[in-house]
Amino acid sequence: xxxxxxxxxxxxxxxxxxxxxxxxxxxxxxxxxxxxxxxxxxxxxxxxxxxxxxxxxxxxxxxxxxxxxxxxxxxxxxxxxxxxxxxxxxxxxxxxxxxxxxxxxxxxxxxxxxxxxxxxxxxxxxxxxxxxxxxxxxxxxxxxxxxxxxxxxxxxxxxxxxxxxxxxxxxxxxxxxxxxxxxx
Numbered sequence: 455x456x457x458x459x460x461x462x463x464x465x466x467x468x469x470x471x472x473x474x475x476x477x478x479x480x481x482x483x484x485x486x487x488x489x490x491x492x493x494x495x496x497x498x499x500x501x502x503x504x505x506x507x508x509x510x511x512x513x514x515x516x517x518x519x520x521x522x523x524x525x526x527x528x529x530x531x532x533x534x535x536x537x538x539x540x541x542x543x544x545x546x547x548x549x550x551x552x553x554x555x556x557x558x559x560x561x562x563x564x565x566x567x568x569x570x571x572x573x574x575x576x577x578x579x580x581x582x583x584x585x586x587x588x589x590x591x592x593x594x595x596x597x598x599x600x601x602x603x604x605x606x607x608x609x610x611x612x613x614x615x616x617x618x619x620x621x622x623x624x625x626x627x628x629x630x631x632x633x634x635x636x637x638x
Contacts, residue, residue, distance in 0.1 A: 472521050478527040499527040579634035591626050
């Protein structure tokens with residue numbers, strides 16, 4: 455190996471040979487956090503190795519310590535809070551906390567989702583009125599209003615003409631409005 459390019463190619467080939475083992479080591483170092491950090495940790499650690507002078511890289515390879523060296527770098531980068539990996543990847547995740555529902559953070563701030571808990575007489579009336587409809591009308595409400603399918607799709611699916619669907623839906627809406635007028 456005479457030229458710098460040949461040396462770099464040799465180093466790249468040596469890393470490629472042990473890459474699968476490095477991935478296994480990365481999984482072990484990260485543990486349960488592999489899905490969050492593993493994809494970034496291994497390339498980050500290899501990059502740290504490749505930033506070393508060529509002589510250091512070649513000496514590590516000659517001493518048969520390449521796998522140990524990169525694994526040690528992964529461990530060091532992941533576990534300490536002052537490393538480049540910490541500042542680039544882990545810091546953001548660790549400084550965030552989970553927002554718990556139904557937890558009283560302070561008297562002024564209670565995390566409760568009450569959007570659907572209020573009684574809505576109009577909605578209750580509509581549900582009851584829809585339940586009382588004949589099967590054909592229920593199907594139209596379910597397919598067009600609830601599932602938001604197009605008239606064309608429903609027409610093809612049930613082999614009902616577009617004009618009949620449109621006419622019947624207007625009648626159903628008018629009837630539901632009449633039945634639930636008192637709740638609005």
